[in-house]
Amino acid sequence: MRRGLMLWREQELSAADVKARQQRLEGAMKAAGLDAFLVYTNHVRSAGVTYLTGFTPYWSDALLLILPGQSPLFSTALSKRVGNWIRSVNPTAEIAHSPKPGRLIGERLASAGCKCVGVLELDRLPAGLAEEIASAADVELLDGTEVFASVRAKPDSAELGLVRRADALVLEALGTVDPASRHAGQAVAALERVAREAGAEECYIAIAPHLDRDTRPGRFGGAELGRSFAVRLSLAYNGVWVRRTRTFSRDAALQEQVQSLERAFAALAPKLDPVSPLGPQLKGLAAGADLARWFLEAPSGTLPLTEVASEDRDTGCRVPYGVLSAAFMLGGTTVLLGGPVGLDLLPNATEEAA
Amino acid sequence: MNTVETRRKRLAEAMADAGVDALVLYGNAWQNDYLRYAADFGILEGEGIAVVRRDGETTLYLDHPLEAERAFAEWPDGEIRLARDLVGEVAGIIERLGNSRVAAGPARHLPYGLVRSGKRFEDATALIDRLLMVKAKEELECVRKAAAVADEGYAVFCAAARAGRPDYALIAEIEAFFRQKGVDDNFMIIGVGGPEVRGMAPPSGKLLKTGDMVTTELTPCVGGYYAQICRTLVVGEPSDAQQRAFAVFREALEAGIAAVRAGVTAADVAKAENDVFRQYGLGNYVTSEYTRVRGHGVGLFPDTKPHILEDVTTTLEEDMSIIVHPNTYHPEVGYIVLGDTLIVREDGSECLTRTPRHLFGTSVGGEGR
Numbered sequence: 001m002r003r004g005l006m007l008w009r010e011q012e013l014s015a016a017d018v019k020a021r022q023q024r025l026e027g028a029m030k031a032a033g034l035d036a037f038l039v040y041t042n043h044v045r046s047a048g049v050t051y052l053t054g055f056t057p058y059w060s061d062a063l064l065l066i067l068p069g070q071s072p073l074f075s076t077a078l079s080k081r082v083g084n085w086i087r088s089v090n091p092t093a094e095i096a097h098s099p100k101p102g103r104l105i106g107e108r109l110a111s112a113g114c115k116c117v118g119v120l121e122l123d124r125l126p127a128g129l130a131e132e133i134a135s136a137a138d139v140e141l142l143d144g145t146e147v148f149a150s151v152r153a154k155p156d157s158a159e160l161g162l163v164r165r166a167d168a169l170v171l172e173a174l175g176t177v178d179p180a181s182r183h184a185g186q187a188v189a190a191l192e193r194v195a196r197e198a199g200a201e202e203c204y205i206a207i208a209p210h211l212d213r214d215t216r217p218g219r220f221g222g223a224e225l226g227r228s229f230a231v232r233l234s235l236a237y238n239g240v241w242v243r244r245t246r247t248f249s250r251d252a253a254l255q256e257q258v259q260s261l262e263r264a265f266a267a268l269a270p271k272l273d274p275v276s277p278l279g280p281q282l283k284g285l286a287a288g289a290d291l292a293r294w295f296l297e298a299p300s301g302t303l304p305l306t307e308v309a310s311e312d313r314d315t316g317c318r319v320p321y322g323v324l325s326a327a328f329m330l331g332g333t334t335v336l337l338g339g340p341v342g343l344d345l346l347p348n349a350t351e352e353a354a
Numbered sequence: 355m356n357t358v359e360t361r362r363k364r365l366a367e368a369m370a371d372a373g374v375d376a377l378v379l380y381g382n383a384w385q386n387d388y389l390r391y392a393a394d395f396g397i398l399e400g401e402g403i404a405v406v407r408r409d410g411e412t413t414l415y416l417d418h419p420l421e422a423e424r425a426f427a428e429w430p431d432g433e434i435r436l437a438r439d440l441v442g443e444v445a446g447i448i449e450r451l452g453n454s455r456v457a458a459g460p461a462r463h464l465p466y467g468l469v470r471s472g473k474r475f476e477d478a479t480a481l482i483d484r485l486l487m488v489k490a491k492e493e494l495e496c497v498r499k500a501a502a503v504a505d506e507g508y509a510v511f512c513a514a515a516r517a518g519r520p521d522y523a524l525i526a527e528i529e530a531f532f533r534q535k536g537v538d539d540n541f542m543i544i545g546v547g548g549p550e551v552r553g554m555a556p557p558s559g560k561l562l563k564t565g566d567m568v569t570t571e572l573t574p575c576v577g578g579y580y581a582q583i584c585r586t587l588v589v590g591e592p593s594d595a596q597q598r599a600f601a602v603f604r605e606a607l608e609a610g611i612a613a614v615r616a617g618v619t620a621a622d623v624a625k626a627e628n629d630v631f632r633q634y635g636l637g638n639y640v641t642s643e644y645t646r647v648r649g650h651g652v653g654l655f656p657d658t659k660p661h662i663l664e665d666v667t668t669t670l671e672e673d674m675s676i677i678v679h680p681n682t683y684h685p686e687v688g689y690i691v692l693g694d695t696l697i698v699r700e701d702g703s704e705c706l707t708r709t710p711r712h713l714f715g716t717s718v719g720g721e722g723r
Contacts, residue, residue, distance in 0.1 A: 001541055001542075002556055003525050003556060004522060005522040007559055043383070044382040045382070059384070061384070088558070124401070124465050124466070124467065126462055128462030128464075129462075186534065189531070190530070192529050193530035206420075216423050217427065219424070303400060
C-alpha cells in the first residue's frame with residue numbers, strides 16, 4: 001500500500017499538466033479510431049492513472065474512463081467516505097463510487113454510445129471488471145497499450161522535475177547508510193525514516209547483505225551485513241518512481257574503488273541516451289570495472305517501472321525517463337549500482353514533443 | 355512442520371477433496387493472499403501466478419525481473435520462473451494440462467487474458483478462502499507474533515505523536531521501527547483532527563495540534579501474516595467529551611469480543627457491537643455512510659474474510675483470526691478507532707492485543723503515554 005505523504009502539489013504537477021496529458025491521449029485515441037479509453041489502477045499498477053490524473057490509490061482499485069471532450073471518470077469501489085480524500089488528491093476527474101465500478105463504467109459507455117474502447121493492457125484487466133463492463137455495455141474492448149505508450153513516451157517538464165525531486169530524496173536517504181553497519185535492519189530503518197520524513201510516498205528497500213556470497217537483493221532485514229553489501233532503494237514521490245542501487249564496503253580500498261565507479265556513473269548517467277543502445281555507452285565506464293549485466297526500466301504502461309532494455313535486448317527505446325540497474329566486476333567483487341539515466345537529454349525530447 | 359509445509363499439505367488435501375488437478379492462483383502486492391498461500395514470497399512489484407499441481411509441485415511465475423531475482427534470493431527452495439509475458443506463458447502451461455480439472459482464483463482479479471484464453475476454469479475462491487480463514491497452529495503462531503509487534507509499534511506511535519509534528523513523520527517512525535524488527539510490510543492509515551475527520555487515509559501533511567484526536571490502525575506482517583491494532587490518542591489531555599465518546603467504543607468492542615466464539619456468525623458479532631451504539635442513540639453511525647465494517651479477518655491479507663457486518667452470515671470457526679473494531683464517526687468529537695486481534699476459540703476467543711483499551715493522551719509538547 002501507499003503509507004507515506006500523499007497530497008496534490010499544484011506547483012509540482014498542475015491540473016493543467018495532467019489535462020494536457022489527457023488531451024494528448026484523446027488525440028491518439030482519435031487517430032486510432034477509439035471512442036473511449038480505459039485505464040485500470042491499483043497501488044501496484046498505478047502508473048497509467050497517475051500519469052493521466054496525478055492520483056494513486058493507497059489501496060483498492062479503480063478504472064479511469066477517458067471520453068473525448070469530457071472530464072475523466074474515476075470509478076472506484078472505495079467507499080464514499082474516502083471520496084473527500086480522493087477529490088483532494090485527484091482534482092481533474094469526476095469521482096464515482098460503486099461496489100461494481102466496472103458496471104458503472106459500462107453504463108457510462110452505453111449511454112455515450114461507445115463501440116470501440118481501448119484498454120491499456122487489456123489482457124491484465126481484472127476479469128471481474130471486464131465482466132461488469134460487459135454486463136452493462138455492448139462494446140468491443142481493444143488493447144490500447146500501443147496507443148497509450150505513444151503518448152507516454154514523451155517526457156514533460158513536470159514529470160522530469162518530479163524525477164529529479166524523487167532522486168534527490170533517494171540520494172539523501174542512501175547517504176545515511178553507514179558502510180560499517182553490522183545489521184541490515186539498522187541500515188534499512190535509518191534509510192526508511194529519512195526517506196519518509198523527506199516526503200516519500202512509498203519506498204521499497206532490498207539488500208544484498210553479503211555481496212561476496214550472493215548478489216541478489218532481497219528483504220533481509222534480520223541479516224548480518226558482510227564485508228560488502230548493496231542497498232537498493234525504490235522510492236515514489238508524488239506518483240513518480242525512482243530506483244537507485246549502491247554498494248558499500250568495510251574494505252577501505254574496495255570502498256574507494258566503488259566510490260570511484262559511482263562518481264564515473266554519476267557523471268555519465270545524465271548523458272546516457274536510452275534511444276541508442278546502452279551497452280556501448282556503458283563500456284569503459286571506469287578503469288578496472290567490467291560490466292557484467294544491466295537492464296533499463298522506464299514507465300510505459302500501468303507499472304511504475306517496466307523493463308524496456310537489457311544486455312540481451314539492447315536496441316534503444318523512446319522513454320520519458322530511464323532507470324538503470326547494473327552489475328560490474330571490480331577486482332573479483334560484484335558491485336551493484338544504478339539510478340536514473342538520460343535526464344540531461346530528455347528536455348530536448350520535450351521540446352520535440354511540443 | 356513450518357508454515358510453508360503446512361500450507362502445502364493443506365492445499366494438497368483440499369485439492370484432493372475437491373478433485374482438482376491443478377490450481378492457478380494470481381496475486382500482486384495488493385491481493386497477495388492466494389498467491390502467498392501457495393508460494394512463500396511477498397510480492398511487491400508486478401504480478402505473479404502460482405501453478406500448483408496435485409502432487410504439491412508449485413511453480414511461481416513472476417513478470418518483473420527484479421522481483422524474480424528477489425524471489426530466488428528469498429525463497430531458495432521455490433521453483434521460480436521469470437515470465438515477462440505472464441498471461442501468455444501461464445496460458446500455455448494450462449493448455450498443456452489438457453483435460454485436467456483446473457481451478458483458479460481469486461476470480462475477480464484473474465487477468466482477463468487468462469480467462470479468455472480458451473481454457474475453462476473452475477472457481478477456486480471458496481476452496482482457498484476456507485484455507486485462508488481457518489488457520490493451522492503454525493499460521494496462528496505467526497499471527498501472534500505480528501500482534502505482539504503491533505503492540506510494540508503502537509507504543510512507538512504514541513511516543514512519536516506530539517504537537518507540531520506532521521502526520522507523515524509518525525508513519526516514518528513506525529515504518530523505521532518495523533523495518534528494524536524485520537517486519538516487511540504494514541498496512542496503515544491515519545486520521546488527525548476533530549469532528550471534521552470522517553475516516554482515515556494516508557498522511558496529508560497535517561500538523562498535530564493540541565486537542566486533535568489521532569487515529570490509526572497498524573497492521574504489521576510477520577512471516578506473511580498480518581495482525582492489526584486500532585487505537586486513538588489525543589494530543590494533550592483528552593477532553594471530557596472525548597472520554598465520554600470513547601467509553602461507548604470501548605463498551606462496543608468489549609460487547610463484540612464477548613460475542614465471539616465458534617458457532618456464532620459474523621453478523622452476531624457486528625450486532626453486539628452495533629447494539630451498544632444504538633443503545634446510546636448513535637445507531638445512525640453504524641451504517642455504511644459512516645463506517646465500512648465492524649471488523650474483519652486477518653491473516654495472509656490484512657483485511658480478509660469474514661467481514662464483520664450485520665448482513666454477513668459466515669459462521670465463525672475455531673482457529674479463525676479476526677479483528678473486532680467498532681470504528682466509526684462520533685458526531686460530537688469525530689472519528690474514533692479501537693480494535694483488538696483475536697483468535698476464535700470453541701468457547702470464546704483468545705485476545706492477542708495487549709495494549710490497554712485506553713484513549714491515550716500526550717502531555718502537551720511531550721510524548722504519548
